[in-house]
Amino acid sequence: MVYGVQTRGMITENAYFFLDDETNHGFLIDPGSQGAGLWRLAAERGWVVEKILLTHGHFDHIGGVMDLVRAAGEDGQSLRIYAHENGEKYLTDPFWNLSQGFGEEIRLQESDVHVDYLAEGEEVKLDEGSLAVRLIHTPGHTEDSCLWYCEEQAVCFVGDTIFEGGGYGNDRFPGGDGKVLFHSIREKVLTLPENVTLYSGHSGPTTVGREKRYY
Numbered sequence: 001m002v003y004g005v006q007t008r009g010m011i012t013e014n015a016y017f018f019l020d021d022e023t024n025h026g027f028l029i030d031p032g033s034q035g036a037g038l039w040r041l042a043a044e045r046g047w048v049v050e051k052i053l054l055t056h057g058h059f060d061h062i063g064g065v066m067d068l069v070r071a072a073g074e075d076g077q078s079l080r081i082y083a084h085e086n087g088e089k090y091l092t093d094p095f096w097n098l099s100q101g102f103g104e105e106i107r108l109q110e111s112d113v114h115v116d117y118l119a120e121g122e123e124v125k126l127d128e129g130s131l132a133v134r135l136i137h138t139p140g141h142t143e144d145s146c147l148w149y150c151e152e153q154a155v156c157f158v159g160d161t162i163f164e165g166g167g168y169g170n171d172r173f174p175g176g177d178g179k180v181l182f183h184s185i186r187e188k189v190l191t192l193p194e195n196v197t198l199y200s201g202h203s204g205p206t207t208v209g210r211e212k213r214y215y
Contacts, residue, residue: 001017001018001019001021001026002016002017002018002019002155002197002199003016003017003019004016004017004199004205005017005038005041007031007032007033007034007038007063007064008033008034009032009033009034009060009063009064010033010059010060010063010102010104011032011060012202013030013032013033013060013061013201013202014030014199014200014201014202015028015029015030015031015032015038015064016028016029016030016157016199017029017042017047017049018131018133018150018155018157019047019131020126020128020129020130020131022129022130023048023126023128023129024045024046024047024048025047025048025049025050025126025127025128025129026047026048026049026050026126026129026131027049027050027051027052027053027124027126027131027133027148028042028049028051028052028053028068029052029053029054029055029148029157029199030053030054030055030061030062030157030159030201031052031062031063031064031065031068032059032060032061032062032063032064032201033060033063033064034064034067035063035064035065035066035067035068035069035070035071036067036068036070036071038064038068039067039068039071039072039075040071043075048128049068049072049079050079050080050126050127050128051079051080051081051082051124051126052065052068052079052080052081052082053081053082053083053124053133053148053157054081054082054083054087054091055145055146055147055148055157055158055159055160055161055201056083056084056087056090056141056142056144056145056146056159056160057083057087057089057090057091057096057097057142057144058090058097058098058142058160058173059094059097059098059099059102059104059106060098060201061159061160061201062090062091062097062106062108063099063104063106065081065108065113066108066112066113069081069112069113078114080114080116081108081113081114081115081116082115082116082118082124082135083115083116083117083118083144083146084117084118084119084135084137084144084145084146085117085118085119085144086137086139086143086144087115087117087144088115088117090142090143090144090175091107091108091115092107092108092109093107094106094107095174096174096175098173098174118135119135119137120135120136120137121134121135121136122134122135123135124148130152131150131152131153132150132152133148133149133150133157134148134149134150134151135147135148135149136148136149136188137184137188138158138161138181138184138185138188138189139175139177139180139181139184140161140169140171140176140177140178140179140180140181140182140183140184140185141159141160141161141168141169141170141171141173141176141181142160142169142173142174142175142176143175144175145159145160145161145169145184146159147159147161147188147189149192149196154193154195154196154197155196155197155199156189156192156196156197156198156199157199158189158198158199158200158201159200159201160200160201160202161181161184161185161189161200162185162189162198162200162211163200163202163203163206164198164200164203164204164205164206164210164211165203165206165214166211166213166214166215167203168181168182168185169181182215185215186215189208189211190208190211190212190215192208193208194207194208194209194212195207195208195209196208198211
């Protein structure tokens with residue numbers, strides 16, 4: 001099951017719970033703000049968040065991580081965080097993650113959180129449940145932008161790489177590159193099966209088949 005929540009920080013952003021239907025354990029993708037609230041929501045619904053997946057390191061996608069980790073810690077749970085291997089400077093540097101331009105400095109320091117930086121093609125699996133996702137690197141919006149793709153469920157979390165209706169992420173931020181972004185969309189997103197549902201950070205869900213008409 002995929003359950004989307006609009007987090008309302010400095011920029012409204014879509015966070016997603018991706019849950020195993022049998023165990024109610026799952027992933028939380030891109031907790032952009034209101035991390036403690038996301039943790040409480042999961043507890044109220046009987047969901048167990050095992051791992052946090054980040055599609056890229058901009059502040060509106062990582063801003064809730066620290067509060068989420070603290071809330072989990074208060075309940076005796078330690079959360080692991082997964083990002084692309086190019087993501088460290090985005091997660092730790094307010095210039096790269098854009099937070100300093102919005103009057104806030106967000107840093108996910110190693111002393112406070114544990115981040116596993118993964119390469120193209122690596123998988124993350126639930127400890128309890130059958131769900132697994134594969135990282136697909138899609139640079140262009142940022143150097144660390146990636147997809148989290150579950151082939152079995154035909155589901156893909158795309159961050160700001162692509163939006164519903166032919167939209168795509170801004171390529172003018174640090175590390176952005178328009179040509180690289182369009183290559184990522186054409187060669188990494190639109191080569192997935194047409195029935196795959198795409199869940200983005202700032203639009204409604206769409207499918208690979210629907211988006212092909214725009215490219």
